[in-house]
Amino acid sequence: MGRSPCCSKEGLNRGAWTAAEDKMLTDYVKIHGEGRWRNLPKRAGLKRCGKSCRLRWLNYLRPDIKRGNISHDEEELIIRLHKLLGNRWSLIAGRLPGRTDNEIKNYWNTNLGKKVHDNHTTSKNSNQSHHGKMKSNPKIDSQPKTNESNVVRTKAMRCSKVFNTISPQPNKAQPIKAMDTPVTNPPELCPYNGVLSPTPEEDNPLDANLGDGWLSDLLNSDFSGLCDFNGDLSTSSELFFKDMVEDWT
DNA sequence: AACCAAATCAACCGCATATCG
DNA sequence: TCGATATGCGGTTGATTTGGT
Numbered sequence: 256m257g258r259s260p261c262c263s264k265e266g267l268n269r270g271a272w273t274a275a276e277d278k279m280l281t282d283y284v285k286i287h288g289e290g291r292w293r294n295l296p297k298r299a300g301l302k303r304c305g306k307s308c309r310l311r312w313l314n315y316l317r318p319d320i321k322r323g324n325i326s327h328d329e330e331e332l333i334i335r336l337h338k339l340l341g342n343r344w345s346l347i348a349g350r351l352p353g354r355t356d357n358e359i360k361n362y363w364n365t366n367l368g369k370k371v372h373d374n375h376t377t378s379k380n381s382n383q384s385h386h387g388k389m390k391s392n393p394k395i396d397s398q399p400k401t402n403e404s405n406v407v408r409t410k411a412m413r414c415s416k417v418f419n420t421i422s423p424q425p426n427k428a429q430p431i432k433a434m435d436t437p438v439t440n441p442p443e444l445c446p447y448n449g450v451l452s453p454t455p456e457e458d459n460p461l462d463a464n465l466g467d468g469w470l471s472d473l474l475n476s477d478f479s480g481l482c483d484f485n486g487d488l489s490t491s492s493e494l495f496f497k498d499m500v501e502d503w504t
Numbered sequence: 505a506a507c508c509a510a511a512t513c514a515a516c517c518g519c520a521t522a523t524c525g
Numbered sequence: 526t527c528g529a530t531a532t533g534c535g536g537t538t539g540a541t542t543t544g545g546t
């Protein structure tokens with residue numbers, strides 16, 4: 256029912272975004288706000304489909320995006336949330352301020368999935384030492400590469416030759432504040448995008464599926480032990496998660 | 505230097521769901 | 526209530542980079 260027409264129409268640009276396109280989109284959204292993606296390209300003068308614009312904005316152009324440097328704590332949180340929620344990337348991303356579902360999904364597929372799998376198979380002898388070929392701050396010194404058509408490559412350069420001057424996890428423990436959104440998050444992880452609201456029955460349709468509890472109640476409940484971001488995921492939060500998972504299964 | 509396989513990640517695709525008239 | 530449209534989401538693809546030989 257009502258599938259939106261595919262983006263792949265003639266005359267529309269596809270593939271990597273150029274700096275000019277980014278600017279047009281950013282300027283438009285700054286003035287007119289998000290939403291109405293379908294009409295946005297026409298109004299903004301972009302030869303893109305609405306979906307593409309939305310994705311570009313949400314994943315790269317939003318001012319509150321935090322990119323790269325997924326800290327160990329964030330990693331742990333992602334793993335636990337994934338254990339809890341499965342591939343609900345948007346929900347997981349909702350607990351990680353500044354992170355996008357796409358980024359987390361990619362990170363999971365390229366790093367954490369393997370790591371978790373390894374930990375399962377190799378009986379977790381050392382739970383952190385094996386980062387495989389862990390990217391070492393891959394995006395810090397990446398240079399957006401542009402080709403002749405001015406395409407913006409926000410792609411991170413893999414960086415195996417790291418100088419140790421790079422400070423470890425500069426953004427650790429600091430859910431970034433959205434620059435232009437009036438968020439009044441408490442210091443611990445809180446939803447920054449309204450995915451999980453304080454009143455689930457009104458605002459969060461995803462809540463209804465959990466049977467004997469609201470998902471947002473769960474997620475808004477005692478995560479502090481888990482999310483204290485002091486690098487120490489407490490045993491109590493381990494148990495908390497374990498219990499939750501068992502309850503749901 | 506050239507080639508190739510693996511890794512990475514931005515972008516696309518298509519389905520599900522929400523919203524509106 | 527129903528159908529059309531808009532938006533959101535997760536899976537997948539493909540271009541690019543890296544590292545090994």
